[in-house]
Amino acid sequence: MKFLVISLVVLLAACAGEPARSSAAKGGAPAVAQPPDPVQPAPTTATAQPQAPARQAAPEAGFRDWVDGFRRQAKVSGISEATLRATLDEAQIVERVLELDRSQPEFTRSIWDYLDTAVSDTRVSTGRDRLLSHQDTARDVEARFGVRKEIITAIWGVESNYGSHYGSYKTIDALATLGYDGRRDDFARRELLAALNIIEAGDIAADRMIGSWAGAMGHTQFLPSSFVAYAVDGDGDGKRDIWGSIPDVMASTANYLARARWQRDEPWGVEVRLPPDFDYAQAELDTRKPVAQWRSLGVRTVQGNPLPQLSAASIITPAGARGPAFLVGQNFRSIMRYNNSTSYALAVAHLADRIEGQGAFVQGWPRGEAALSRTQIKAMQARLNELGYGAGAPDGLVGPNTRSALRAYQSDQGLTADGFPTQSLYRRLLPAAQG
Numbered sequence: 001m002k003f004l005v006i007s008l009v010v011l012l013a014a015c016a017g018e019p020a021r022s023s024a025a026k027g028g029a030p031a032v033a034q035p036p037d038p039v040q041p042a043p044t045t046a047t048a049q050p051q052a053p054a055r056q057a058a059p060e061a062g063f064r065d066w067v068d069g070f071r072r073q074a075k076v077s078g079i080s081e082a083t084l085r086a087t088l089d090e091a092q093i094v095e096r097v098l099e100l101d102r103s104q105p106e107f108t109r110s111i112w113d114y115l116d117t118a119v120s121d122t123r124v125s126t127g128r129d130r131l132l133s134h135q136d137t138a139r140d141v142e143a144r145f146g147v148r149k150e151i152i153t154a155i156w157g158v159e160s161n162y163g164s165h166y167g168s169y170k171t172i173d174a175l176a177t178l179g180y181d182g183r184r185d186d187f188a189r190r191e192l193l194a195a196l197n198i199i200e201a202g203d204i205a206a207d208r209m210i211g212s213w214a215g216a217m218g219h220t221q222f223l224p225s226s227f228v229a230y231a232v233d234g235d236g237d238g239k240r241d242i243w244g245s246i247p248d249v250m251a252s253t254a255n256y257l258a259r260a261r262w263q264r265d266e267p268w269g270v271e272v273r274l275p276p277d278f279d280y281a282q283a284e285l286d287t288r289k290p291v292a293q294w295r296s297l298g299v300r301t302v303q304g305n306p307l308p309q310l311s312a313a314s315i316i317t318p319a320g321a322r323g324p325a326f327l328v329g330q331n332f333r334s335i336m337r338y339n340n341s342t343s344y345a346l347a348v349a350h351l352a353d354r355i356e357g358q359g360a361f362v363q364g365w366p367r368g369e370a371a372l373s374r375t376q377i378k379a380m381q382a383r384l385n386e387l388g389y390g391a392g393a394p395d396g397l398v399g400p401n402t403r404s405a406l407r408a409y410q411s412d413q414g415l416t417a418d419g420f421p422t423q424s425l426y427r428r429l430l431p432a433a434q435g
Contacts, residue, residue: 063093066180070189074196083200087172090206094169097177097213101184106374111318111343112365118158118347119354127157127355137247141234145254146264150352151331152253155338157355158348159221166219166243167212171195175215175224191215194224203231203240210243218242219249222256230256260337261330263311268335268349269328271302271361272315280317280418281407283325284400285333285342288312294327302362318342320420324363369422376426377402383429384409 071088075081131138131153138149160166172195179188195215199206211217215224219242222231231240234251241248275298291313299315301307310329317325326346335345350361372380374396381394384405392401403419410417413428 060093063176063180067091067176070176070179070192073189074193077193079193079196079200083196087196087199087206088176090172091176092173093180094173094177094213097169097174098181100213101178101181104374108371108374108377110365110369110371111346112323112367113371114343115347115350119351123157123161123351124354126162127153127351130156130162131355134246134250137234137250141247141250141254144251145258145262147254147257147262148352149250150356151257151268151335151348152250153355154348154351155220155253155335156249157351158344160219163219163249166221167210167216169211169213170207171209171211171215171217171224172206174211174213178215188215191224194228198224198227203227204243208243219246220253222252226256227252230259256338257334260334262334263330266310266329266331267308268331268345268352269310269326270308271363272307272325272327273300273302273363274315274317274325275299280321280416281404283315283317283418284403285314285316285328286400288314291327299327316342317418317420318346319365319369320418320422321416322366322369322420324361324365372421372423372426377421380421380426380429381405 067088071084074084074088127150131149138152141147141152142149156162172192175188175192175195178184179192195209198204199209209217212221216222217224217227222242227240227242230252231242232248232251232255233240234247234249235245237245239245239248240252242252278298291307291310294313294315295307299307307327308329310327312333313327313329315325316328317323328345332345332349335348336342338348339345354360377398378394378396381391381396381402384391384402385394387409389405389408390401391405392399398421402421406421406425407417407419409429410419410425415425
């Protein structure tokens, strides 16, 4: 993930209410109130009208039956006949959506490879240009919501490359297809109903509601339920348009983060140096201490400056003891409400700093370390369980349970117990395995 490596595998979580943590990875469908990482090719300008992908000429009878059943549900929920005709009468199954939804990519991506793309020099320079072009809007939004303008710009950059890649699928078609498939029926019905409510309210026409195959929409990839809950009319035209209005895009993104408890006067975090005897079991987001306590344990910034004041400060080491370490606070967690990935949040935070003019991270990444595949991670988890270390159900994702099990094993083996899975650790655990 997410956590130590970023996987291209899609994980769904369903929840409602305040901005919810998503377990979606790049290209996936996230939790209900939550947009995923952007990825689909889309229009080359902010206002271009992309063409939807080629669709099956004659939808299956089962798909039409599903749509008709959903139509009855939507009508009972208050959607007008005019909106139903403009949307569901035209809905078509998209086979490519089914292919993408059912795919389970085998290979994972190291965090440094992810950051190389997400925080490339081109994306930094483009972000500065975009921020300059919309500086008045950005300043107004920052003052109104208290969210740093560079963070808003960075989310725009990571989610859709500043509007150039926000998807080319009609949202109604994508969600109806996912609903018909049945694997995510509750998710699809909820999001599709939210999409119809958006159209009913007049915020966007059905043919302009474009996004990813998983239903995330517009420049900063809101799912329909996120749009309903958090989208804002930033330009005062009476509509919330995250496809064609940059004031609406910025204000909506800032409102989302503000509602996720963004702290106006705090940074997201800072790169730090850890003492030689640091206990890496404390390097988890769930371990929160006052900054003064981290200072007393010997944690220092890489530049030697005083540690910033942060709410609920945690240490994270996304690449273990050989990579950079960070002290992060509530604002880092607020970014994770947008997409529940430490890699994603670090990319947004670092891109924002680079746009502002700050430099790259000081500590290098262990670039010679090849990422483990999902099959290797599953085998490692199963072996740890066999040895009694309690890694949890083998799922190919490195979460807190797996890291805890790895740390215990590393400690017993006399290794640095940082919980970071490596090829050498895999070979030690499974010497007979074929990598």
